[in-house]
Amino acid sequence: MVYKLFFLLLVISSVYAADHEVYRNCSRVDLCSQNRELERQERYKVILEGAVFAQEWQASGYKPQTAVKTVQIEETNSSRYHINDALDGEPTVVNFDDVQLSLTSAEIYLGNNKAVVNVSPFSITFYTDDVLTVVVEGDRLTLQKEELHTPFTFGVSFPQALHLYGLHEHADHLALQTTAPGGVDPYRVKTIDLNNYELYSTMAMYGAIPVIYGHGFNSTSGLFLHNAAELWVEITNNEVGADAFFMADSGALDLFIFLGPSPVDVVRQYTSLTGVAHLPPIWTLGYHQCRWGYADQQDVQTVIAEMDANDFPIDAIWLDIQHTQEMKFFTWNSENFSDPVSMLQNLSSTNRYLVVLSDCHFKKQEGYFVYDESLANDYFMKNLDGTVYEDEGWPGPSSWMDYLNPEAQEYYSSLYLYENWNDTTPTLGGVWNDMNEGATFNFTNERTFPYDVYHYGGVSNRDIHNMYGLLQVKATHKGLIDRDNGTLRPFILTRAHFAGSQRYAAFWTGDNTAQFGFISISFSMCLNANLLGTVFCGADIGGFFDEPTEELLQRFFQAGAWLPFFREHSNLGSERREPYVFSEEVQGPIRDAMKMRYEHLPVWYTLFYEHTRTGDPVIRPLLYHYPDDSDVFEIDDQLILGRDILVKAVDEAGVESVRMYFPGGEDLMWYSAYLDDTFYPGTGWIDVPVTIDRIPVYYRQGGIVPTKVPEASTTAMKDGFYVLTCVLDNNHTATGTLYVDDTLSFEYKDSQKYSYLSLEALEYDVVLSPIDDSEDEDFDIFVGVIVTITFDDDGKPVKRIYTHDVDGVPLVEKKFQGKEPLVIKLK
Numbered sequence: 001m002v003y004k005l006f007f008l009l010l011v012i013s014s015v016y017a018a019d020h021e022v023y024r025n026c027s028r029v030d031l032c033s034q035n036r037e038l039e040r041q042e043r044y045k046v047i048l049e050g051a052v053f054a055q056e057w058q059a060s061g062y063k064p065q066t067a068v069k070t071v072q073i074e075e076t077n078s079s080r081y082h083i084n085d086a087l088d089g090e091p092t093v094v095n096f097d098d099v100q101l102s103l104t105s106a107e108i109y110l111g112n113n114k115a116v117v118n119v120s121p122f123s124i125t126f127y128t129d130d131v132l133t134v135v136v137e138g139d140r141l142t143l144q145k146e147e148l149h150t151p152f153t154f155g156v157s158f159p160q161a162l163h164l165y166g167l168h169e170h171a172d173h174l175a176l177q178t179t180a181p182g183g184v185d186p187y188r189v190k191t192i193d194l195n196n197y198e199l200y201s202t203m204a205m206y207g208a209i210p211v212i213y214g215h216g217f218n219s220t221s222g223l224f225l226h227n228a229a230e231l232w233v234e235i236t237n238n239e240v241g242a243d244a245f246f247m248a249d250s251g252a253l254d255l256f257i258f259l260g261p262s263p264v265d266v267v268r269q270y271t272s273l274t275g276v277a278h279l280p281p282i283w284t285l286g287y288h289q290c291r292w293g294y295a296d297q298q299d300v301q302t303v304i305a306e307m308d309a310n311d312f313p314i315d316a317i318w319l320d321i322q323h324t325q326e327m328k329f330f331t332w333n334s335e336n337f338s339d340p341v342s343m344l345q346n347l348s349s350t351n352r353y354l355v356v357l358s359d360c361h362f363k364k365q366e367g368y369f370v371y372d373e374s375l376a377n378d379y380f381m382k383n384l385d386g387t388v389y390e391d392e393g394w395p396g397p398s399s400w401m402d403y404l405n406p407e408a409q410e411y412y413s414s415l416y417l418y419e420n421w422n423d424t425t426p427t428l429g430g431v432w433n434d435m436n437e438g439a440t441f442n443f444t445n446e447r448t449f450p451y452d453v454y455h456y457g458g459v460s461n462r463d464i465h466n467m468y469g470l471l472q473v474k475a476t477h478k479g480l481i482d483r484d485n486g487t488l489r490p491f492i493l494t495r496a497h498f499a500g501s502q503r504y505a506a507f508w509t510g511d512n513t514a515q516f517g518f519i520s521i522s523f524s525m526c527l528n529a530n531l532l533g534t535v536f537c538g539a540d541i542g543g544f545f546d547e548p549t550e551e552l553l554q555r556f557f558q559a560g561a562w563l564p565f566f567r568e569h570s571n572l573g574s575e576r577r578e579p580y581v582f583s584e585e586v587q588g589p590i591r592d593a594m595k596m597r598y599e600h601l602p603v604w605y606t607l608f609y610e611h612t613r614t615g616d617p618v619i620r621p622l623l624y625h626y627p628d629d630s631d632v633f634e635i636d637d638q639l640i641l642g643r644d645i646l647v648k649a650v651d652e653a654g655v656e657s658v659r660m661y662f663p664g665g666e667d668l669m670w671y672s673a674y675l676d677d678t679f680y681p682g683t684g685w686i687d688v689p690v691t692i693d694r695i696p697v698y699y700r701q702g703g704i705v706p707t708k709v710p711e712a713s714t715t716a717m718k719d720g721f722y723v724l725t726c727v728l729d730n731n732h733t734a735t736g737t738l739y740v741d742d743t744l745s746f747e748y749k750d751s752q753k754y755s756y757l758s759l760e761a762l763e764y765d766v767v768l769s770p771i772d773d774s775e776d777e778d779f780d781i782f783v784g785v786i787v788t789i790t791f792d793d794d795g796k797p798v799k800r801i802y803t804h805d806v807d808g809v810p811l812v813e814k815k816f817q818g819k820e821p822l823v824i825k826l827k
Ligand SMILES: *[C@@H]1O[C@H](CO)[C@@H](O)[C@H](O)[C@H]1NC(C)=O
Pocket: 020, 021, 025, 026, 027, 028
């Protein structure tokens, strides 16, 4: 009996762990093992005589950011590959205020920043207001030239930092851990289909964003290595200050330095370079039901009907690979999806959308139009000898689209047009680009491309590996925009992602597992991505692998409802887990969590809009808003949605309380988002009681939270009135914002058709007024209910609910329109 149990445990733990024979650790990759313990010594001499200092780059994004500097270090006559497509347009340059050259250094001034190139020992130091913030070290700089590639290394230190962040994507804590030799491996940054990924690991995953931020008291800075090759980064956290040692496989040493000085500034500096997501169509912020796989059109019909019958809101249903004919993308399975147009019409009649999977590899089969046309036009990736690269994909032997080839990009985009993808309609509103690391089923190469495959122009995959997925979603995005003549905002979900992918696609944290730890890691991973501009992030609710317990599923729904992308997904052959298959007892908390998501739709939509204007994250770690409180620097199982909603993930079974951090100081109250009059002051760690019904969610005092009454879909909520919940501060004031547009088109951008309002509450007056005075506001806004929370002299909350103004006029009859502020008097 004992033996048997032991055996079972063994089997379980070995199934749900990454295969370390397939995925290489540092000691099995030359780049890492040969460079990791590189001796510090001067290898290069700096000759300042005759040196020319290019001007500073200024990012060309939505709002120029001046505190971005570039450093490029290359051999003379270098042939290193420089990537395109990551930056959102070419940065413009501004002149330095002054450059002072001496025999030993060059000092470069601009505004309150200074950069110094020191000749011996070589280093480049950056100062903000005379505080040393970033040092590019010369003593670990190496530039090698080998036959097929050009590895290099360099060190960077952040003297003010208490922690480093970034280097997405890893299933790890938000604050990067020390990876000293002998300890855990350095963080590996390479797009890889990491099957059965493990928690708190530095192994490479689907995404690769080579950005790192250092943060300490009153000082945040960062850097972006503009390079798409494999990377390993050793992290050393010192008592004060932190170091990162970069080992890059290939390409150029092309750095952008961000000088902060706050977390808000560095995020804006980075997003001003690589761009922001456009507004998502509003239905994509609702609930998505997915499963590998809904195998026929009847299933689609049934799932939607059951969700409706059981009062679960839903906006989209997803089809995995089974919707295709023999795994050939851009075709329908004629047996099980015999009438896709009827399926799409039926979905559309209930305001629901369809999203389908579409990968970057194509079945090697004569007569399959995509294969034939791509082969004839030379659109596939190549081997060194010029033959077409083939390997194992879903349909067996396959070839991979070479998105670096502009004609292949154009061709691939055109496949999404209605005339080329038979039986599709606008109700097929989104596309899921999976496997684009590019993943293969070839275990000899860690399930990805071997090093010696080539792209258009003879470019080695080595030089662009990490941006292959970016190139695919760029083409998909163009295809979907063209399909609807530029009128509708497309939706794409991608698994692989790189710097700049945020302009085209949302992403999710891939094939996670049904364990409690995967709830909190989804907060950590999505928070990290949000700091790196990649805001539209979510995790498979319930866990992709394995079967969740009912409690785990409930807790996952409750947490997942507070991540930007909200989708349940599960593995082939897993038990059905649509929320309606469970007992009413289990359904209740799930339904409540989903409705709370829909209720807060105006908050989500406003934040996504504000992201397009500023680059600001949608969900934020506590350190973003409380950068001087070192107790929050490592908190990553709590998030703040925007500025005002504090959420804690519950990631343990059977708990009756959780330890939660309330920031902001003793004069700031956090009031329960369930409006049940519980509240806590911002004085730090507190044990908060929890039941299975809900996770802790609190509104910040001083904020106004706009909500709506939840309905069966986001479309059904379009004309509903707003509820404004105002948690008044000690001066009896509160503020917020609200954004409204047609929810689907690009008119908000192309013809400024939107309403963007500031919300202000002062005791018994609530005022809605336009933020941009240049335009007439285009949308009428009805506020049906106002809730105010004040704290009386004893510090007890007093909640008042108003449906009529002081004159007895129902609030729903008062609307904001045009330009004039709407003043609502409550007393
Ligand atoms: C690296 O992986 C190999 C093969 O799985 C293993 O034998 C070795 O112990 C690993 N090295 C380290 C330092 O973990």
